Amino acid sequence: MKSSAETRTSPFDVVKWILAVALMVAGVAGFYLYGDQPLLHRVGGLLAAVALAATVLATTTQGKALWVFTQGAKQELRKVVWPTRQETLQTTLLVVVVVIIVAVFLWLMDLLLLWLVGMITGHGG
Numbered sequence: 001m002k003s004s005a006e007t008r009t010s011p012f013d014v015v016k017w018i019l020a021v022a023l024m025v026a027g028v029a030g031f032y033l034y035g036d037q038p039l040l041h042r043v044g045g046l047l048a049a050v051a052l053a054a055t056v057l058a059t060t061t062q063g064k065a066l067w068v069f070t071q072g073a074k075q076e077l078r079k080v081v082w083p084t085r086q087e088t089l090q091t092t093l094l095v096v097v098v099v100i101i102v103a104v105f106l107w108l109m110d111l112l113l114l115w116l117v118g119m120i121t122g123h124g125g
Helices: 011-033 039-058 061-078 085-121
Strands: none
Touching: 011 039, 039 061
8 A cells, every 4th residue: 555655746747736726716717707697507617617627636646546545435335234224223212311311310410519509608498
C-alpha cells in the first residue's frame, strides 16, 4: 500500500486542478450570468460544468486514489452483517427504556438535592 509520502503529484495534475476549478467557476458564473434563461437550461449547464470538472479531476493522481478507495469501501460494505428487523426493534426498545429509567432517576435526584438544599438554607418546608 502506498503512503501519502510515496505519491507524486505531476505538474499536469496541478494544471488539471486549475482547469477543474476554472470549469466550476465558469459554471457558477454562467448560472448567474444567464439569469434571464429558463432555470432548467441554467441548471443543466451548471451540472454539465460539474460533470466536466469531476471528469478532469478523476484523471489526477488524487482522483484515481479516490476511485480505488471507493471501490474498496464498496467491497467492505458487502461484508457487513446487517441486523434483522427484530434485532433492530429490540435494541431500539432497550435504548428507549434505559433513557426513561435514567431520566426518572435524574429527576428524583434533582428533587432530593433541591429538598436538601432547601432544608440547609432554610427555604424548604
